[in-house]
Amino acid sequence: MEVRVQNVRKEFDRFPALHDVSLDIRSGELIALLGPSGSGKTTLLRLIAGLEMPTQGKIFFGDTDASEKSVQERNIGFVFQHYALFRHMTILENISFGLKVRPRSTRPPNSEIRRRAMELLDLVQLSGLEKRYPSQLSGGQRQRVALARALAIEPAVLLLDEPFGALDAQVRRELRKWLREIHDRTGHTTVFVTHDQEEALELSDRLCVMSQGRIEQVGTPDTVYDHPTSPFVFGFIGESSTLPVTVENGELWVGGRAIGLPAGDAGPGEARLFFRPHDVDLIEADASLAGVVSTARRVGGTRRVELEIGGAGHLVEVDLPFDHPAGEKTRLAFRPRRWKLFPAG
Amino acid sequence: MATKLRARRHRRVSPTSESRPVQWLLIGIALAFMAVILLLPLYAVFHEALIKGIGAFFAALGEKDAQAAIRLTLLVAAIAVPLNVVFGLAASWAIAKFEFKGKAFLITLIDLPFSVSPVISGLVYVLLFGAGSFLGPWLKSYGIEVLFALPGIVLATIFVTFPFVARELIPLMQDQGTGDEEAALSLGANGWQTFWRVTLPNIKWGLLYGVLLCNARAMGEFGAVAVVSGKIRGQTTTMPLQVEMLYNEYNAAAAFALASLLALLALVTLVLKTALEWRFGDEIAAAAKH
Numbered sequence: 187m188e189v190r191v192q193n194v195r196k197e198f199d200r201f202p203a204l205h206d207v208s209l210d211i212r213s214g215e216l217i218a219l220l221g222p223s224g225s226g227k228t229t230l231l232r233l234i235a236g237l238e239m240p241t242q243g244k245i246f247f248g249d250t251d252a253s254e255k256s257v258q259e260r261n262i263g264f265v266f267q268h269y270a271l272f273r274h275m276t277i278l279e280n281i282s283f284g285l286k287v288r289p290r291s292t293r294p295p296n297s298e299i300r301r302r303a304m305e306l307l308d309l310v311q312l313s314g315l316e317k318r319y320p321s322q323l324s325g326g327q328r329q330r331v332a333l334a335r336a337l338a339i340e341p342a343v344l345l346l347d348e349p350f351g352a353l354d355a356q357v358r359r360e361l362r363k364w365l366r367e368i369h370d371r372t373g374h375t376t377v378f379v380t381h382d383q384e385e386a387l388e389l390s391d392r393l394c395v396m397s398q399g400r401i402e403q404v405g406t407p408d409t410v411y412d413h414p415t416s417p418f419v420f421g422f423i424g425e426s427s428t429l430p431v432t433v434e435n436g437e438l439w440v441g442g443r444a445i446g447l448p449a450g451d452a453g454p455g456e457a458r459l460f461f462r463p464h465d466v467d468l469i470e471a472d473a474s475l476a477g478v479v480s481t482a483r484r485v486g487g488t489r490r491v492e493l494e495i496g497g498a499g500h501l502v503e504v505d506l507p508f509d510h511p512a513g514e515k516t517r518l519a520f521r522p523r524r525w526k527l528f529p530a531g
Numbered sequence: 532m533a534t535k536l537r538a539r540r541h542r543r544v545s546p547t548s549e550s551r552p553v554q555w556l557l558i559g560i561a562l563a564f565m566a567v568i569l570l571l572p573l574y575a576v577f578h579e580a581l582i583k584g585i586g587a588f589f590a591a592l593g594e595k596d597a598q599a600a601i602r603l604t605l606l607v608a609a610i611a612v613p614l615n616v617v618f619g620l621a622a623s624w625a626i627a628k629f630e631f632k633g634k635a636f637l638i639t640l641i642d643l644p645f646s647v648s649p650v651i652s653g654l655v656y657v658l659l660f661g662a663g664s665f666l667g668p669w670l671k672s673y674g675i676e677v678l679f680a681l682p683g684i685v686l687a688t689i690f691v692t693f694p695f696v697a698r699e700l701i702p703l704m705q706d707q708g709t710g711d712e713e714a715a716l717s718l719g720a721n722g723w724q725t726f727w728r729v730t731l732p733n734i735k736w737g738l739l740y741g742v743l744l745c746n747a748r749a750m751g752e753f754g755a756v757a758v759v760s761g762k763i764r765g766q767t768t769t770m771p772l773q774v775e776m777l778y779n780e781y782n783a784a785a786a787f788a789l790a791s792l793l794a795l796l797a798l799v800t801l802v803l804k805t806a807l808e809w810r811f812g813d814e815i816a817a818a819a820k821h
């Protein structure tokens with residue numbers, strides 16, 4: 187089911203949590219809502235679910251306007267960060283709940299409900315645990331039950347709010363892979379919220395980066411990572427270094443020195459240069475960014491150094507091969523391989 | 532060796548604990564106090580009740596007015612407790628699950644019966660429904676007696692026992708939040724199904740705990756009921772009132788026989804309450820505070 191969020195605004199006690207947000211979610215895709223805490227991800231997800239009503243704007247499920255529909259009528263599957271499993275019901279009863287509460291006319295017979303629940307239990311790899319209670323499961327297992335429970339009603343859209351947020355790193359990575367597999371197998375349109383960029387990049391078909399109640403950028407992980415359209419996205423996704431520069435004569439200048447980068451179509455004046463620390467070439471040319479190493483530390487297979495760029499003493503981070511001899515006070519010159527220019531400020 | 536031992540002892544003794552003799556002294560004082568204040572009177576009640584033998588005990592309980600008092604007490608509790616369960620559930624649901632203006636005021640209001648003397652609570656109903664009021668004579672013209680009759684006793688009892696269920700459930704429901712309910716709704720359950728299948732099971736032990744305390748107070752209430760009942764023997768005297776009347780008539784054995792039933796109720800309540808706290812402590816909000 188395709189979902190369209192159209193110019194939605196949401197206020198809590200006059201305080202806007204979302205400003206004029208529009209988003210088209212394609213049928214069958216797995217899209218991540220990514221942003222820092224408080225950026226409005228949960229609010230957007232709950233609006234799609236019908237757990238909140240928009241102050242303004244509409245939400246379409248396919249061609250029907252869902253904005254006026256209740257959460258029950260929308261037929262969504264919602265997975266909560268803290269599982270929200272029914273503690274007095276067994277795992278099997280939890281998974282069957284959505285089918286058991288249906289009105290008699292649409293409720294499958296009990297044997298069929300049981301069969302479907304067992305099938306889902308198998309899908310989430312928890313066969314044999316149907317008689318347990320939620321308190322007898324680990325966090326990762328609970329979240330899998332929560333997913334099975336949401337899938338049982340064959341939802342039009344599957345919505346997950348930081349589903350792995352409460353789990354430790356190891357379990358998180360496993361469940362991530364597993365969620366992707368389940369999605370590929372079942373093909374549900376899925377929206378999941380996360381503040382973990384690694385999770386979003388690895389898991390999603392597309393991601394929607396949010397900040398302060400607005401959508402900053404929507405695109406595939408590659409597009410968003412390689413072509414961020416705003417300083418916020420550049421800074422939020424992946425590692426980044428930034429430096430104020432001056433545009434003059436179609437070139438970029440730092441501290442009165444041309445650094446050997448063309449300005450492209452940027453007009454003359456102040457601007458901000460963004461690049462990735464690992465995306466640089468060390469060079470011995472006059473037209474380069476040059477600085478003195480202030481700190482160096484080992485990060486995985488590379489050595490990350492902080493350079494104090496000559497002039498105003500701005501600090502940028504650059505990655506070197508781990509066997510590079512640079513130490514404190516070493517002078518280095520480099521040029522970003524790929525970079526992006528944004529207006530100053 | 533010696534240092535090793537000392538190290539182990541140091542690890543075991545928490546910084547807030549006192550030395551052994553002080554501990555024993557404090558426990559001793561507490562036990563002695565309990566014996567004098569609680570156990571001695573309890574013993575006295577049963578002793579006095581049985582002083583003329585078991586036959587006299589049952590004769591006193593089988594007496595017509597005593598029977599009427601027992602029936603009235605049971606009837607009042609049977610009406611007041613279910614009503615307070617409904618009120619308490621509604622109030623705590625509203626307070627725990629919704630945001631609205633005047634919430635803090637409502638919470639204060641729920642506590643009111645605890646801070647008002649029961650006699651005053653009774654007097655309020657006398658003012659509301661008495662001969663000089665507007666409501667009393669009007670209801671009387673339709674043949675409805677409130678004061679010095681069952682409705683007045685029930686009203687006063689409801690007022691006095693209202694907070695027990697609500698105060699138990701509010702923190703419990705606030706603690707549980709709305710996550711489970713939202714999950715149920717998102718799975719297609721309607722409001723009614725959500726309440727019966729999710730909310731109520733989540734609070735059932737807390738609710739039972741509240742009902743237990745509410746019932747004990749409803750059956751034992753004296754002050755408020757004394758003001759509104761008029762103490763018509765065999766008609767509007769509840770067990771506590773009957774006990775007092777018998778005692779004032781120097782019929783100590785009969786008074787204590789009836790009192791022993793109330794004491795028994797208290798003991799049963801105490802045992803059940805403790806059992807609930809022990810078994811379902813994490814599902815009972817009050818247990819954490821008591």
Ligand SMILES: Nc1ncnc2c1ncn2[C@@H]1O[C@H](COP(=O)(O)OP(=O)(O)O)[C@@H](O)[C@H]1O
Nearest residue numbers: 198202203221222223224225226227228229230
């Ligand atoms: N029920 C609510 N009442 C008042 N403010 C809220 C409520 N829910 C969210 N907010 C506010 O809306 C903003 C966005 O919140 P949220 O959507 O939860 O962010 P995120 O999920 O990205 O961390 C926050 O500033 C938060 O304080």
Ligand SMILES: [Mg+2]
Nearest residue numbers: 227228229348
């Ligand atoms: Mg959130």
